[in-house]
Amino acid sequence: MKLNLKIWRQQDAKSKGKMTDYSLGGVEGDMSFLEMLDILNEQLINKGEEPVVFDHDCREGICGSCSLMINGEPHGPDRMVTTCQLHMRKFNDGDTIVIEPFRAKAFPVIKDLMVDRTSFDRIQQSGGYISVNTSGNTVDANAIPINKHAADEAMDAATCIGCGACVAACKNASAMLFTSAKVSQFALLPQGQVEATERVQNMVRQMDLEGFGNCTNTGACEIECPKGISLENIARLNREYYSANLKG
Amino acid sequence: MGILDSKVPSGPLAEKWTSYKDHIELVNPANKRNIDIIVVGTGLAGGAAAATLAELGYNVKTFCYQDSPRRAHSIAAQGGINAAKNYQGDGDSNYRLFYDTVKGGDYRSREANVYRLAEVSANIIDQCVAQGVPFAREYGGLLDNRSFGGVLVSRTFYAKGQTGQQLLLGAYSAMNRQINRGKIQSHTRHEMMDLVKVDGKARGIIARNLVTGEIERHSAHAVVLATGGYGNVFFLSTNAMGSNVMAAWRAHRKGAFFANPCYTQIHPTCIPVSGDHQSKLTLMSESLRNDGRIWVPKRKEDAVAIQEGKLKPLQLKEEDRDYYLERRYPAFGNLVPRDVASRAAKERCDAGFGVNKTGEAVYLDFTSAIQRYGKEQALTQGLHNADDKEVTKLGKAVIEAKYGNLFQMYEKIVDENPYETPMMIYPAVHYTMGGLWVDYNLQTTVEGCYAAGEANFSDHGANRLGASALMQGLADGYFVLPYTIGDYLSNDIRTGPIATDSPEFDTAEKEVKARLDKLMGGKGLHSVDSYHKKLGKIMWNKCGMSRNAKELQEAIDEISALRADFWENVKIPGIADGMNQELEKAGRVADFLELGELFAKDALTRNESCGGHFREEYQTPEGEAMRDDENFKFASAWEYKGEPKDAVLHKEELVYENIELKTRSYK
Ligand SMILES: Cc1cc2nc3c(=O)[nH]c(=O)nc-3n(C[C@H](O)[C@H](O)[C@H](O)COP(=O)(O)OP(=O)(O)OC[C@H]3O[C@@H](n4cnc5c(N)ncnc54)[C@H](O)[C@@H]3O)c2cc1C
Ligand code: SF4
C-alpha cells in the first residue's frame, strides 16, 4: 500500500518544529509501524537526508521505549498494544497518517519524535522502592506469605512499562496513572507497608514538581494504556494519599 | 598457558565460596567513600551490581544507552528464573542445579563458578521478594514454581510471562533508592566508546552523550561491564534493537580476552521471518513445548502444496504428519533441549518440508492438548455426554489460561488464530554464551575491569538452560561482584581520585574522536543497516545452527571484505556533535564486523560439536553431536592482536573433579 505521512520534524530541543509530508509506497500489512518508519528512513538516508528520530528498543511491547502519537492517539488506533506492536494491516492504501511526539510540559522534545521522559524516573527515585538492602541478609521468601489475590493485583499494577501514553492521552498531561501503578503495587503488598506514608507523599510531590497536570478523572489514560493499567489504581493512590496526610 | 589463571579457590567444591569470602581483604566503610566504580549497563547484572556497591558505600556511576535504566534488554525476559529452593520438595539441591547446568552446557563450563551460582540462587528469590517483586503465588500464599526444559524438578520462579520485567524493575528500584541518596550518578543516553587504562589498570571510560554528541571522560578505580550479549551480530535475533558488543569489544581491544565467541543459543520457538523488511524476531516462550506438538508433513508434495497455499495444515491426516521430535527422541519428545530442537527443525526445513511460503517454518500444534484438557475438564465438571464442540471449547479455555498472552502476541504479529490453526515457528538467535573471559572473581584479563551477566562467558558452557540467565545476572550483580571487587579495591584506599587529564585519557579520547570522524567520512554509498543485514546473512547461513570448515572459511573471508567495504563506503547523514542514531548504529556494526570474523574463526578452530556449536563434520551417523573431550575440553580465550585473523588463542583447560563427563542423550 501507499501512504501519506505527516511527520513532526524538530532539529533539537531549542529549535522550532514543523510537520513535514512524505509519501511512502511498498508498505505491507505484515510490517510493524516501526518497520514502516525504517523503510522511510532507509529512503531518506539514501537521498542523503537525515532520518526521522524516534525511540525504540525491544520492539515487542515491553521496554516502554517506543511512543508516538498516531492520528492523535498514543500508540495508534489498536488497543492494548504499543507502537512497536502495531501492524500496518490496521491501515488502508492511500491513508494519511499524522505522526507526532508525545506532548507534555514534563516531556520536552529532544529531536523529531523523541521526547525526554526522565521526569518519570525522578518520580520513581523519590520513593518508588522498598528500603531493603540488597546484599542478601533477608528472611526466607516463603516467610512472607501473600494472599494470591493481592499478589496478582500487585502484579497487574507492576506491569506498567513507563511509556507515558497516559500522560500524552490526558488533556491535563497528568501522570497519575503511572504514579498510582507503582504506589499500588507496594500498597497491595505487606513489604510496602512500612514506608507507605512517605512513599505516596514523596511521589506525589515529585509528580507536581515535574510539571505534570492534575487528574480530573476523564479516564483517557486507561483507554490508551497499552498494558491495561486500571483507574482503580488512581483511586487507591488517592486513598493512600489522604490517609498519609491524616497521619501527617 | 600460564596467562589464564582462573583463580579458583582451593578446597572442596561446596566450601570454596564461603572460605573465599572469609579470607578476602575488606575495605572499611570510611574508605569506601573515597572509591569510585563505573558500572556500564543497567540490566539485571549491572543494575544489581550498581545498587549493591552503592549501598556498601562506594561512589557508583552507571551508564546505559537507553533513556532509563528500566529499559535494559533484561526487561524482555519472559519465562522465569531458576533457584535451588526446593520449595516443591521434589529433591532439588544446590548440587542438582549445579549438575543440570554443567550437563546442559555440554561440559564446557567452569565447575567452581557454576557451583557458586547454584549456591547463591536461593538468596536471589529472598532478596527479590523483600524488594516487592510480585512473583506468582499459590492459593496458600506461598511462591509457585514451573518447570523448564532439560531438568527433572520444578525450580523456576515466575511473574506471569514478564519475569524479566519484574526482576529488572526490582533492581531499578534498588538503584533509585541509591540515586535518591546521591550514591549513584546515573548517566542515561550515554554510550561507552572506549575503556581507559592507566598503568595497566582499568581506570575509566570514554563515553558519548547520545543527545548532545559530546565526548566525555569518566574515571574510577574499577570498571564493571554488564553490557549484555552480542546476538545482534546476526542482525535478526530476539534481542533488543540496540543490543551490541561495543563495550565488550572495546575492552577486548584493550587487552580483555574474548572467550568462546562461537557459542550461540538458537532458540527453537520463535515466530518465523515474514519478509525482508523484518527488523527483529519474537520469541514464543519455551513453556509452549509442554503442550504443543511439533510436526511437518511426511510427504514432500504436501509440504510444497502448503508452501504454495493450496493445502491447509488441518486438512492433513494424522498419518500424513511427521512428529519428528517424537520420532527421533522418544524419551524426551518435544521437550528436548533447545539446541537439539532447533537443529531438528532446520534439518526438516532444509530437506524441503517447511510449512510457510519461504519453507522455513514448522508447526507447533495444540490440537491434541486442547482435546486432552477438554476431556479432562468435561470429566471433572461431570459433563459425561459432552460433544466434540463442547470438549474443544473447554480445552481451549485451559490453553488460554496457561498461554493466553503468548497466543495473543502471536495473533497480533502473524494475523492467524493459533487456537484454530497450528502456530508456525522457526529457530532464531536468542542468547550468547560466549563473552569476555573472566576468572573466579569475574575479573577480565585487564586488571580492574570486570564483566557480569550475559557479557561474560562464565557459567553456561556451550548451551544455556532456560531461566538461568536471569539467575546468573542477579547472582553476579547482587552477590558475587560486591565481594570480589572489594578484595581488589582494598589496594586502592590510598590512591585518591583518578585524574581525567592524564595522557592516557587524552589518547583514548583522541582515538574515539578519530574513529567517529572516520565513520562520518565514509564515501556515502550504503546505509549502516544494509551492511548489518549482509553481515547477518553471512552469519546465519555459515555460522548458524550448523557449521562446516569450508563455509566457516568463506565466512571469514566474506566478513573481512565486508568490513573493508563498510569503512570505505558507509553512509551516515547528519553530524557527529548532536543526536545521530545512524552514527550510533554505525559504531555498533563496525564492532560486529570484527566480532563476526572472530566468531567464525573460533568455530573453525573448535573441531567438535558441543551444545550450540554443531560442526557437520563431527556427528554420529544418526546426526547427533559428537563432542571431543580429549582435544577440546577447554574454553577458548582470544587475545586481540589487530585484525581478527591475527587473534591468538589461549586455552583454559576445564577440570571436572565433581562431575563425570558423559555424552548427552535424549533418545
Ligand atoms: C526475548 C527474551 C526472553 C528471555 N527470557 C529469559 C527467561 O525467561 N529466563 C532467563 O533466565 N533468561 C531469559 N533471557 C535471557 C536474559 O534476558 C538475558 O540474558 C539477560 O537479561 C541479560 O542481562 P544483562 O544484565 O547481562 O544485560 P542486558 O539486560 O542486556 O543489559 C545491557 C545493558 O548494557 C547497556 N549497554 C550496552 N552497551 C552499552 C554501551 N556501549 N554503553 C553503555 N551502555 C551499554 C544497555 O543500555 C543495558 O543497560 C531472555 C532473552 C530474550 C531476548
Ligand atoms: S500507566 Fe500505562 S500508559 Fe502510563 S506509563 Fe504505564 S504503561 Fe504507559
Ligand code: FES
Ligand atoms: S520498542 Fe519496546 S515497547 Fe515498543
